[in-house]
Amino acid sequence: MDDPRAGPAPAADTRGRVLDVAEAMAQTRGFNGFSYADISAEVGITKASLHYHFRTKADLGRSLIARYRGAFRAALDAITASGGSALERLHAYVLLYASVVRDDRMCLCGMFAAEYRTLPAAMQEEIRGFFDENESWLAEQLDEGRRAGELAFDGLPRETAMILLGALEGMMLVARSYGDAARFEASAKRLIEDLRPG
Amino acid sequence: MDDPRAGPAPAADTRGRVLDVAEAMAQTRGFNGFSYADISAEVGITKASLHYHFRTKADLGRSLIARYRGAFRAALDAITASGGSALERLHAYVLLYASVVRDDRMCLCGMFAAEYRTLPAAMQEEIRGFFDENESWLAEQLDEGRRAGELAFDGLPRETAMILLGALEGMMLVARSYGDAARFEASAKRLIEDLRPG
DNA sequence: GTCTATAACGAGATAGAC
DNA sequence: GTCTATCTCGTTATAGAC
Numbered sequence: 317m318d319d320p321r322a323g324p325a326p327a328a329d330t331r332g333r334v335l336d337v338a339e340a341m342a343q344t345r346g347f348n349g350f351s352y353a354d355i356s357a358e359v360g361i362t363k364a365s366l367h368y369h370f371r372t373k374a375d376l377g378r379s380l381i382a383r384y385r386g387a388f389r390a391a392l393d394a395i396t397a398s399g400g401s402a403l404e405r406l407h408a409y410v411l412l413y414a415s416v417v418r419d420d421r422m423c424l425c426g427m428f429a430a431e432y433r434t435l436p437a438a439m440q441e442e443i444r445g446f447f448d449e450n451e452s453w454l455a456e457q458l459d460e461g462r463r464a465g466e467l468a469f470d471g472l473p474r475e476t477a478m479i480l481l482g483a484l485e486g487m488m489l490v491a492r493s494y495g496d497a498a499r500f501e502a503s504a505k506r507l508i509e510d511l512r513p514g
Numbered sequence: 515m516d517d518p519r520a521g522p523a524p525a526a527d528t529r530g531r532v533l534d535v536a537e538a539m540a541q542t543r544g545f546n547g548f549s550y551a552d553i554s555a556e557v558g559i560t561k562a563s564l565h566y567h568f569r570t571k572a573d574l575g576r577s578l579i580a581r582y583r584g585a586f587r588a589a590l591d592a593i594t595a596s597g598g599s600a601l602e603r604l605h606a607y608v609l610l611y612a613s614v615v616r617d618d619r620m621c622l623c624g625m626f627a628a629e630y631r632t633l634p635a636a637m638q639e640e641i642r643g644f645f646d647e648n649e650s651w652l653a654e655q656l657d658e659g660r661r662a663g664e665l666a667f668d669g670l671p672r673e674t675a676m677i678l679l680g681a682l683e684g685m686m687l688v689a690r691s692y693g694d695a696a697r698f699e700a701s702a703k704r705l706i707e708d709l710r711p712g
Numbered sequence: 713g714t715c716t717a718t719a720a721c722g723a724g725a726t727a728g729a730c
Numbered sequence: 731g732t733c734t735a736t737c738t739c740g741t742t743a744t745a746g747a748c
Contacts, residue, residue: 348546349632430628434547459550493627
């Protein structure tokens with residue numbers, strides 16, 4: 317039985333458990349907001365052992381984004397394959413974000429985007445890649461939906477995709493300050509519904 | 515001749531210069547992304563002297579937000595007093611954000627919202643206050659605009675205000691990863707134009 | 713693969729002279 | 731107000747034993 321959420325199942329191996337713990341901390345406190353000591357305490361191995369699995373913190377950071385992108389890609393593929401309408405697919409996309417907010421987290425790459433200037437180049441590249449992929453996927457759904465007469469919006473699909481991605485990231489960011497997941501869900505739902513024709 | 519931008523004029527006194535430098539660093543690298551040593555190097559006084567002006571970094575953080583809120587409030591008042599239409603006022607509001615992105619910065623409070631969980635309670639309160647104020651102002655403009663038949667949207671003004679604020683913060687966040695101010699400006703302009711009836 | 717021990721550095725903060 | 735000097739602690743990272 318597969319876990320229905322977007323994220324990976326809790327890992328049994330040490331490396332995986334480290335990534336799980338680091339990911340939670342990164343999404344909550346940012347990349348500069350946690351240390352090897354923090355992970356060490358939670359996972360139950362020493363700081364030195366962590367360096368065996370991830371030689372530097374930058375390595376850990378890259379692995380974090382790579383895994384996150386992979387999980388997100390899988391989730392997008394699952395939505396695309398589900399056979400729903402474009403509107404339904406967009407709502408499913410929003411649910412991905414909603415589950416993150418409900419977990420009291422921020423999107424990993426949205427969080428890293430704030431710290432962008434302090435991060436190693438390799439991480440910066442991965443972050444842009446995440447945004448690119450999301451925009452492309454969104455643009456595709458928007459394009460199909462408009463052709464089918466199911467959605468209405470002006471201009472290029474990519475332009476509206478950029479607005480949607482930015483809006484979802486920002487609404488997460490602000491909602492988290494209020495610890496209010498319902499606030500995010502209501503706003504996000506309306507954001508998508510506003511794409512209906514008429 | 516007043517500076518036409520939203521921010522304060524470059525300060526002549528030491529305390530003001532420290533705030534200027536710290537603000538730029540906070541908006542670029544985040545509150546956890548700069549140190550007293552960084553400010554010291556740029557302002558040209560020692561770390562110890564900085565502690566004379568701001569006893570702790572948390573103090574500096576609170577002063578930073580307080581000043582930012584004050585400047586923003588003044589900018590909003592200026593827009594409200596300018597006598598433009600609701601649509602024009604919303605476009606003027608977007609220009610406030612655009613000038614920040616052009617400076618290669620993130621909204622101070624948007625940045626702090628990402629680091630929210632790592633910040634002292636006094637700063638957290640100020641951040642929520644900033645968002646509240648912005649939403650209230652936006653809701654007011656939206657309400658007036660709709661009553662005048664100049665704007666069209668469903669539901670309560672406050673709901674759309676929340677979406678607008680979140681969208682602008684998030685679009686800044688993402689655009690900054692691309693170092694692309696034009697991208698932000700185009701998306702933000704469309705966001706407002708989509709509020710036109712029809 | 714995990715440990716102990718430690719290096720090397722930067723952080724925020726304070727004491728006290730000028 | 732600003733300085734020098736110093737403290738204490740937390741940070742990433744390494745060496746080498748088990």
